[in-house]
Amino acid sequence: MPENGSDQALQMATLLSANLHDTKNLMGQLMLRLDALSGDDPGVRDARFLCQQVNDRMVQLLLLFEVRDGELKPQYEAHNPEDFLLELRENARAWAGERLRIEMRDDAAPDYWYFDRTLLEMAMMNALHNAFRHARQEIILSAGMHDGMLQLSVSDDGAGYPQGILHSAGDERLPVSQDGTGLGLFFAGKIANAHNNRGVRGRLKLDNASSGGGAVFSILLP
Amino acid sequence: MIDYSKKRVLIVDDSQAMCSSLRITLSNFGITRSEASYTAGEAIYRIRSREFDMIVCDYNLGDGTDGQQLLEFVRREGLISPSVVFLMVTAERSYEKVVLCAEMAPDDYLLKPFTAETMRLRLERVFDKKEAFSRIYTQLTQRHLDKAVEECDRLLAQKTRYSIDVMRTKGELLLELGREDEARALYEEILHLRVVPWARLGLARAMHNSGELDSAMGELREAIAEMPEYLAAYDTLAEVQGAAGMGEEAQETLQSALKIAPGNLVRQTALGEVAYRNQDLETAGKAFETVVDKGRYSFLRTYKDYVNLSRVQMDQKQFDKAVRTIGNARDSFGDSPEVELAASTMESLIQHAAENEAAAKVALARALKARDDAKLQLSDQVAVDLARSAFLNGEEEIGRQMVREMVSNYYDDARFQQSVRNMLEAVGRGEESKALIEDSVVAVVKLNNEGVMKARQGDMAGAIELLLEAANRMPQNIQLALNAAQALIVESDRHGWHDEHMREAKRLVDMHEPVHGHLAKFKKIKAYLKDVGLKFGVNL
Incomplete structure (x- = not known):
């Protein structure tokens, strides 16, 4: 049934976006927590760099969706x-x-x-x-x-x-x-x-x- | 360097964990005086009860409202001064679109996830910008709009990095001051380089204010065609359409905007009002029902939503429902005189329509008592409703008196007179309307002319006495106010500075500036006031 198919797709999209929302919020907290630690420790700096890179990949993932769904539209x-x-x-x-x-x-x-x-x-x-x-x-x-x-x-x-x-x-x-x-x-x-x-x-x-x-x-x- | 130790910050976020992360981050910058609210309603309560230097607000607040609505509410209602920093925080990249498409933008926004370093730099910058704008804000808070424009020019001449922000502020000020031509030139200069949405909206407003409704509508339609999510353009278009007498089109415009952002209760209310004027009771009823229903836990709710809804229900002959709605308004908003007046007025109309004469009369008596006890300045809608009820419930003389007062107050406002005329027709007093309205207009014109004549004959004291008394009795009447102000200034100009009179003239001018600042005569009188002040070296 096409109706069901699109319903499911919609449900999937809602779940995806809720999940992404949470991920970004958690990542936001993680970044701020890491930044609250002293940057003198090289281990902390490494962790920050890794966190940045994880974020890079996540952002790229989101961009992939945007590129797939059509053109990127800048907000000037x-x-x-x-x-x-x-x-x-x-x-x-x-x-x-x-x-x-x-x-x-x-x-x-x-x-x-x-x-x-x-x-x-x-x-x-x-x-x-x-x-x-x-x-x-x-x-x-x-x-x-x-x-x-x-x-x-x-x-x-x-x-x-x-x-x-x-x-x-x-x-x-x-x-x-x-x-x-x-x-x-x-x-x-x-x-x-x-x-x-x-x-x-x-x-x-x-x-x-x-x-x-x-x-x-x-x-x-x- | 900014001294963060004295800054008071309010964090608004429905996630407690995020609130605490933000607090730790801020405290590492030296901001220790921070508070947190987990809901918009509670945030409003805190903002009302004390002053903050900055509000850090999450866009996604969960409880049927969002940070953008909160921003627009606190700015529109003047709950925070322009110098207060509003920083939006959001996990939604789509918020960028919201910022571009809304009428008001926060000072800056941060997309989650962000680092503490990014937040620190953004804070430094927004506080630096507020500092650069401080002289503009000082003038703004004192409502010296033309001086605020001068400060904008001063800042522009300094070629700071904030020139584009200064231009945006200056454009808004010029529009408010009724200096359409200058506003237009400014917006055109910006648009010449690039299509900037807010400049486009400003240009359309300037066109609207100078009476070029067709050009304004064309500009807005084009803006919407290019950017279908440009919500502020829909709102402005609906406003222009309303002014052009295109009620049906205005309704469609608002409906399209609501399809894009269904959660906006301010727009939903606007739709209800337009639909009601169009006599589309079904749409109006649905709109007001949504406002009452969705707004139940919102900081935006007011008793007026309930009154609006009950008026539609009454017109649909659902009298029980209408009375219940009014009852809910009373339950939810307590017994302030405004609520009592509006609720009782509406109730008297409903009971009359339901043919419960006795109940209608009791309600009318309560409304009149509330009006007289609290000496309330009536809003247009309540005044028309109350007069209507007086005519229907056997208090014709009170009704007539109210009509005379209303018409005298707005004797040059054709649209308002039309709504009074419609009301009189509706209560079967159509034959009286001509006499009531025209006589009132004639009476005011006569009074006005008498005053002007006295002034011409050199009897300044007589002119002032007559005009000032009339201006105070009919506070919304712009012609009386301007003539009174003119007489007051002329006297000082000719016979030397009269402090009390000049202050009175200034009060009249300031009072009418927000609504009538664009009138040529207003500008003339205002300039005259300033000139005479300069002549005597007095800074009013």
Whole structure:
């Protein structure tokens, strides 16, 4: 019976969303509890990083549903790019500890720009996690203007992206990789591309143009 | 640096565990003076009884209401000053859409899960923004709207990072002040760069206020077509449609919005009112029933919901039900004079319709007593209802007197006169309506002209006495108020500063600003008041 089928689907969707709601609430409590512990202990920092990564995966899971059900629809609000980067940097410092320097460059950033903060946070956080794994000493977060678009970048002083990844930027197919890098970049591309202002679309830009040949992850927003 | 040790915070979340996590996090920032409420109703109680610097509220409150409704309620009712930070916390990504589609936005929102660091940075920023806005807020709390606009301009000239927020505030102020042209220019400037929903809504409001109803409706329809979940646009569209006399369309608009967000009781009430005006009793009854039913445990409930419902039930000839509804209103809201007046008025109408003459007369007597004992300023609806009951229950002279007063108060409001006329027709006094309404209008116009004539002849004292007395007797009458204010100012202008008179003029101007600030004559008098103040170097 089709009626029953759709009833069941509806029930399933309700259960799913209630479950997700709980998961996010519990994750929220877990994060705040971990943050209430002293960050001097490397074990605590590791736990925070792991918690962040679990969250990354959960968020990606949700995005997968959104992508499957149709296009991603950004909710545009005006945000200050400096504030946005500062938040990323301070969060990254909380789990990076002494191992890496995380710097910011935002002199050329506008006062405000319209974008979906949550989506951009996902994309940039994921890029930060990747940079964290590959950087030797330093990660640089930057915001500036490029071709009339806001450019948000994460660059590191590691070995740079392998050729395979550089070629795949903008690829519409779902990548399959063990460490999650591919999936993160796939979403970053989707997120960038979903941003649209009067017909101009955003895009993802990957290169190895940082001073030491390290990876530069950039999102351009119209 | 912000001194968190003095900040008082209220946390509203139906999950006790989350409340305690938030409290621990806040206390690590140095915020130790925090309280928690697990329901919206209890939160309102706390907000009413003491002052907070910040409210951290979960969007999902469980008990049939949500954080956005709480936000809109406390801001609309003025329960918190504009300087109070309202921070929404939510696990729903869909809340972002709510923020964009609502008329009011919180100062910021946090999506769960978030880290303590993120929360700390967001708090720093919102408090910094409040600090930057503090001079605007000072003017706002004193209702000096034009000075608040000046402060906005000052802040804009400083090119702070908050310019877009300042523009939003400035646009709202300009609209409230009746400076449509400036509001329009501001919104167009923003929209030129990007389609920003709130700017679009503002533009439509500016069009509405300058009488361009068709353009306003066009703009709003386009906004809805592009963003079908844009609820605030539906509300504004329904308002414009109502003003344009398109009652049926207004009803459809509200019904579409309610399909998207069925839980909004404020909108449900608006639907009931529009449907009742359209004489669609079935829809009106359902809407008010929902409001009474769903609002039972809500902070939004008022006795007016019950009165509205019982009026529909009476019109449907369900008299027992109507009386029971009024009884429920009395049970739930105790015996304040307002409740007593509204409930007894309604009861007298129901009993009369049910042909229980004696009961109707008793109820009317109770209503009149409540009115006279507490010297209540009647709201439009209650005043019309009470006059109707007086005519029906053999107190014609009281009815006539009320009609005269109402019409004198609103002698240039055609829509209100129409509702008085409809009432008179309904009680079989159609033949009297012309005389009652027109005579009252003529009487006021005569009084007004006499005052103006005295002023022209140079008898300022006589003009002031006449106009001021009339303005105080008919407090809603804008023409009398403005003429009285003008006479008061002219006197000081010509014969030197008269402190008492100038303060009286200022009181009249301030009193009418919220509703009549957009009238050209109002603007003229207000500017005159300011000029004369400057001339004598007095800052009123």
